[in-house]
Amino acid sequence: MMFAAGTLAVLVSMALALARALLGPTIYDRIMAVNSFGTLTVILIAVIGFLSDRPSFLDISLVYALINFITTIAIMKFFKYNRIGRRSGEDLGGL
Amino acid sequence: MISVHFPVLLVLVPLIAAPICLLLRPLPGATWAIATAASWFCLYVTVSLLFRVLDSGTISYLLGNWAAPWGIEYRIDLLNAFVLVIIAAIGAVVMPYARASVTREVSPRRIYLFYTMFCLNLAGLLGIAATGDAFNLFVFLEISAFSGYTLISLGRDRRALTATYRYVLMGTVGATFYVIGIGMLYMMTGTLNMMDLAARIPAVAQTRTIHAALAFLTVGVGLKLAMFPLHTWLPNAYTFAPSAVTAFLASTATKVAVYVLIRMYFTVFGGAEIFEMFPVRETLMVLALAGMFAGSFVAIFQENCKRMLAYSSVAQVGYMVLGISFATVTGLAGGMIHLFNHALMKCALFLVMGCIFYRISSVKIADMAGLGKRMPLTMAAFVVAGLSLIGVPATVGFVSKWYLVLAALEKGWWPIAALIVASSLLAVIYIWRVVEVAYFRPVPEGAPEVTEAPLSLLVPTWIMVLASVYFGIDASRTFEVAHAAATLLIGGGK
Amino acid sequence: MQFPGLFNYWIAIVLMMAGFYMVMAHGNLIKKIVGLNVFQVSVFVFYISMSKIKGGTAPILEPGFEVYSNPLPSVLILTAIVVGVATTALALALIVRIHDAYGTIEEDEINAQESES
Amino acid sequence: MSPQVTMQLALAAPLLGTVLIVLTGHRPNLRETVTLVTAAVMFLLVASLVPEVMAGGRPEVVFGNMLPGLPIALKLEPLGMTFALIASFLWIVTSIYAIGYMRGHHEQNQTQFYAFFAVALFSAVFVAFSGNLLTLFLAYEILSVSTYPLVTHHRTPEAKRGGRVYLGILLTTSIGFFLFAIVWTWLAAGTLDFTDGGILSGKVSDTVAGVLLALYVFGIGKAAVMPFHRWLPAAMVAPTPVSALLHAVAVVKAGVFSVVKVAVYVFGVDFLHSLAASEWLQYAAAATILLASLVAMTKDNLKARLAYSTVSQLSYIVLGAMLATEISVVGGGMHIAMHAFGKITLFFCAGAILVAAHKTEISQMRGIGRVMPITTFAFLIGSLSIIGLPPFGGMWSKWYLALGALDAGKQAMVAVLMISSLLNIAYLLPIPIRGFFCEPDDNPGHGAGVQEAPWPCVLALSVSAVGCIVLFFFPEPVYNLLAGMFAR
């Protein structure tokens, strides 16, 4: 029951995050939304695992968290250094 | 003892050869040797399998020793044995050719990758043909497709890239359609094994799901086999790929897709009944005829010889599909014979293109002026193979035409027979354009001195040419196999 | 989370078609690949949907559970996902090459360049 | 030697000759000796088969199956015997002529010329010997393809155009119609063997048989029934020996030979006679005879005129076959022989005039008879033979054809033959007459240096001209041979 409530809450949040990702307006909003979405998915899967009595599925959550992190780092690097292909040669300073 | 495992070895050997080739990066020569050895081994294995199947009927090999519907089964009947021999034979002939040709057309740093990919492609194609499991087929379809993409993209012209890209898109969509179709079949039957599917489909044959599955399988495989109007990836891909690749792919990849179509229709869906139930026959026939004419017509107007041959392939695929659409023993046998025959002659023609490219670095028809004098053996090979494409007797092209016309007449559809004949005449026009340029146009001023292609290219080319003449004069053997296989399939594939 | 009847399949189909549309209609090469991804993932969803049994659980045998969903589609889709990512990698590599060679990744611009040459 | 072995040897000889010709290509004298020897050997081999056939023998050779149930087979019968005999004999004559012509005219690629010539002869005799329709078709197509390089020998744009038309029409008709008909026949009759009395009788409805007959007659494009005759004038771009042997003898005769053969051994005379379609095809043949003659009159180029004359004459033979009586078929068969000698003489002369006087147009040939009397005289003999006047061989075949027409109750066809003869006179005789009786032009460009053509040319055309006369006096062997078709 409470897992269901938790699931519901997370789903609502995911919908909102998705809305932000779609609305933008800047790239950073989208990145942030994706990041949050990932986190929420982590929670969701964890909760669902409990919901269906198979908590051993947590591995998936763990991988999500990891991958989400890597993705975010990659996005950051992408924006930091390769904004539009390689045409921008200027150094934007340390991250 | 080891021969018990031939069905799997023929896929496994090139599959294992591929990573070894990758590891032997510093020794391109060794990678060539391994790939060649693997392809020759496959030829030996497939031929011995064919004879065994002829002797003692269908061979079943259980991978992992799991019983058929649960594990994956390799099932070699006459049809696959026939197709396997074609693939392996083409592979074995192209490999020795590849050495010189590839050195010239592929960047030296990628040669080891070329052979890796070649082995994978061979393994993939053989795997498609050998397997008795619908999903396993998909996996190997993708192996062959991936390596095929890469092989094509190794061409030096930048258009090879866009051609490959288009091929990737269409090929993947085709494969995905195939997966959807298989999914629907699985959903209704609970099995993926082809024989098991064949046994279980009749019970649910009237459901709409099965109809949709059939549609998706047809479109998916149609994309792979470049059935008109799904052929748009093919011309550029064949034009800009390295010559050895074009020769190999043109004579095997689409053929294997045709095989899959035959297998799906006649084994899985149980043969002739589906042709009565849906407008399958009409659709296939119209598409096949349209492909035959459209392909040939477009071929006539090409300036690039390889491209011309590629369009001709589209047309020739039409013949095979037409043969299938008759759904009679003769028609199917005709389609299968054409599958074999077209493999021989197209391989020969593309090998000739490779020889020409080797010397003059171009395959534009205009650049081939005067080649009849300067590369007499090469051009003679072109003429003979071209005559075969036209369907002159004593060549393989004649034999296939004979059976297709016969099949059409057997059904009493003489207008279709007339169309078959008419479309084959278009081949006269496009082949002869090249011949006239090569023999009648004088060598242009200031053209570089050109001599005959080296023996390592000529010998494989002429092997294919002579094979296409030999099997044109003595067609009984191919016919017997094809006919027996067709009888087997029409009879329900038991 | 239990949809009635065939609803689940229809969702998958709508998604498939969205992806397919992206492949067909868009001129940007990367977007085509994204579309292809969507298309494939939807097919996977379609497969996985059919494996589910009401009241079943994941096919990892454990005491205390009786009904398990069908493991076979999972197996197939695992393979298919791998194929999918391989396609993506290959296609993206191609796009990089195409961009090098043509300076654009728009289909019509490439076609224009090709017809010139 | 058994006849079977002889047949195979006769076929092997020109192929072996081809190889030798290619190998000796750098030494012209040796090469031409090889050609002559090959031709002679082949003729002797073929000739040695005559007694066997006269005695009613039908030697057969079966090679492996090309398609299951369809072997490549040889079978010798009177019609084929006649054709093979003529073709191989005239090859000797033409070879002699060719040596003079090619050297005199300084042609290029002579090795290639002789080599393909031998291949063409091989296929012509292969056609003659063929034992079933499939083999016939095979040989027929080899003949088409192997003569293409000969037609386009000059490699000029005109040669290319001519070659295009030549191969285009021959392949289109043969694959489009002929093959189609063969497959249909195979389906209906279950066999393609040439059998006395035909194989189709009773197997197909009259309508289908009619369609098939039309497919055969028009499909065998080499028979040049209008409207598929265009290739023959187009082929005149070839060097004259090619025109002479191939387009007066081997190729076109292979065509009409095939038509006769189909008529006799596939349909059977009786069945054919009962078909309404044969009557329509008689009209087609008659129309070709007359139209081609009329066209011939308008041509100023000598070879073109001869080509249209050939078109016209070929339809005599088709007509003979379509009349479908024994006597008309024999007449047709004889016309193969008679026309061969007549027309080859005319072509030899045309070539000789070209070599010696460099003239191709009839209007330039005034007074040519004064400087080239032998040639012009031979031309006269050939013309008269074609027209069908005694004492020349051409008379007999027309005679039998007319008899056959009467036999079939087709008086109209007799009239056609008569009118055609008149037209022949109109377009052939003016040439020698002009040559003998008109004053030469006062064109300074020629006249002075002109003399007879090189001696091999003259020899050859004399031999063939004499042949025309000999055949008038001794037609019995040919007649007896051909009558053997219906002996059983």
Place this chain on the structure above:
Amino acid sequence: MAAAAIGMIRLRNLFAVVMLSGIFSLSAAALYVVLDAVDVAFTEASVGAGIATVLMLSTLALTTTEEAIKDHRNMSALVVVLIAGAVLIYGTLDMPFYGDPMAPIHLHVAPLYLRDSIVATGVPNVVTSVLASYRGYDTLGETTVIFTAAASVMALIGRGRRKVKHGVPEGAPSHGYSSMKPHPILRVTAKLLIPAILIYAFYVQAHGDFGPGGGFQAGVIFGSTFILYALIFGVDNTRIAIRGWVRRTMMASGVLIYAGTGVAALLLGGNFLDYSALLHDPVHGQHLGIFLVELGVGVTVSGSMITIFLIFAGQDR
């Protein structure tokens, strides 16, 4: 998911599209969990959301992020899509309902897996046992596909290809995926994290028999460790840490281990991939076989992932 998909169609900014495709993939994975396909969810999470997104980003970095504006004349595409969709919907009409335990797929073939696999192989995760043993041959194919893809990427954009035309001029400073030197927090964190992730990868590899996971997922995680390393410490350092020949050997040897296991079974008298022949006790043999092939998958996948990423990331030099 539908929203994400439609958003992807509408948006022209490719970067946003890629982001959305990541979201799409994530939600698909969540859905898989709901639908009891945990192994699939695992894979989708690591591949669809992770690797594919990173690769797409790399490509964007190398090309452009904006889609050109053009008038849409896509009616034909729409028609084709609608036809295909209609056929699909038509096909669904006779399908068994979602979740129906009496559907054919639950009655044929699959029950046997659920019943027998534990006895025959001793592996409780049926997906793993089917994957590695019953349909082990498919998985060999799958491994080969990944191998092929990596080799293809090597062939296409591996080092040694021609110099690019549209890049920075020679000698200009390149800032691509060079190291993140100025950023100590990341570096320290990464140094702590990476060993942990590696251990976790081994756990996933070994634990695949009992829970979700297995060679493929482990391979991806292993590979992503190096991707993380490359992101933070620079591609060049990574190339030093794991050299080209090591990567190639990994790619190749995985396939060879897999095929070799099969061949070993074949030499020991069984059929190809018949692990029961490996040891005297068939169940142990199966277990060993499954372990070995999973190892093979893991090795190839990690090698391939690293190779692909490094090639993409190393493009701009």
Place this chain on the structure above:
Amino acid sequence: MVALIVDVLSWALILGGGAFCVIGAVGMLRMPDVFTRMHAAGVVDTAGLGLILIGLMLQAGFTLVMVKLALILVFVLYTSPMSTHALAQSAVSTGVQPLLADGANNQKDKEDEPSKT
């Protein structure tokens, strides 16, 4: 008794976490600019995720599951600030200005094209 307390506690935690998630998400949607939205996103990452995971941990008891949950928690708590930091920094460095009180900034004009600066 203890079990009941643990249950109740974990309920509260999970519900609370769910509430934080929603709050954070609403915040993400409603806040005016990137930086403030980031602030809201932080709520999801820390409070939402943390509370829910702790709640789950209480449910799981001292098992491997709990260890994994703890790992996830540590991991996210570790990485989330990092990525937020990185995000903010790159946003600033590429020229996105925080929305100031006087509203002088015209954020809306820069949709999706910050990179063109």
